[in-house]
Amino acid sequence: MKTLLVCTSVSHGNTRRVAQAMAEVLDARVVAPDEVEASDLAGYDLVGFGSGVFAQRMHRDLLGFVRTVPRSGPSPASTAVRAFVFATSGLPEPAFAPFTRPLVRLLEGRGFEVAGTFTCRALDTWLPFRLIGGINRRRPDADDLGAARAFARRLTNDPAAAGDRSRGTDR
Numbered sequence: 021m022k023t024l025l026v027c028t029s030v031s032h033g034n035t036r037r038v039a040q041a042m043a044e045v046l047d048a049r050v051v052a053p054d055e056v057e058a059s060d061l062a063g064y065d066l067v068g069f070g071s072g073v074f075a076q077r078m079h080r081d082l083l084g085f086v087r088t089v090p091r092s093g094p095s096p097a098s099t100a101v102r103a104f105v106f107a108t109s110g111l112p113e114p115a116f117a118p119f120t121r122p123l124v125r126l127l128e129g130r131g132f133e134v135a136g137t138f139t140c141r142a143l144d145t146w147l148p149f150r151l152i153g154g155i156n157r158r159r160p161d162a163d164d165l166g167a168a169r170a171f172a173r174r175l176t177n178d179p180a181a182a183g184d185r186s187r188g189t190d191r
């Protein structure tokens with residue numbers, strides 16, 4: 021299964037660490053949005069999209085990249101490419117408004133079949149938290165990365181994992 025992970029990780033490299041853990045399982049390459057063209061995505065069976073959360077939203081570079089994919093999908097000739105979304109955040113994800121939901125909808129509008137989402141908490145030094153040395157220090161930790169690997173494994177084992185939603189270690 022040819023897999024690519026597109027990841028924007030600008031604050032502490034938190035999401036990149038999660039991406040690397042998934043990439044090991046999926047035997048995938050991890051790239052930043054400016055290292056890939058939207059049309060390249062048609063050549064993959066599975067594409068993961070991940071970033072940190074900023075002002076309640078996933079990173080604008082990642083969202084902007086997905087918007088460059090035509091509404092008809094990465095390639096008019098291709099069948100739907102499977103995708104998944106992953107995010108790291110300082111604060112817990114609100115159940116009523118998942119951080120990943122806008123990107124999932126954007127991807128679905130661009131012809132992707134979204135197989136699941138993964139979120140976990142991670143070091144956050146946003147202004148008020150910087151005063152106390154940040155929150156979630158040392159995260160993502162071994163449990164978080166283990167949960168990321170398990171999520172990736174489910175994507176390989178179960179091609180019909182549609183709707184799989186993992187909140188990582190949920191703590």
Ligand SMILES: Cc1cc2nc3c(=O)[nH]c(=O)nc-3n(C[C@H](O)[C@H](O)[C@H](O)COP(=O)(O)O)c2cc1C
Pocket residue numbers: 028029030031032033034035036071072073074075076077108109110111112141142143144145146
């Ligand atoms: C300017 C700024 C704004 C942030 N806004 C939020 C937010 O709204 N909600 C949240 O849960 N975390 C927020 N965070 C924390 C980041 O989402 C978290 O640190 C994330 O793991 C960063 O990922 P990265 O290191 O891969 O860029 C913010 C961090 C910064 C620096």
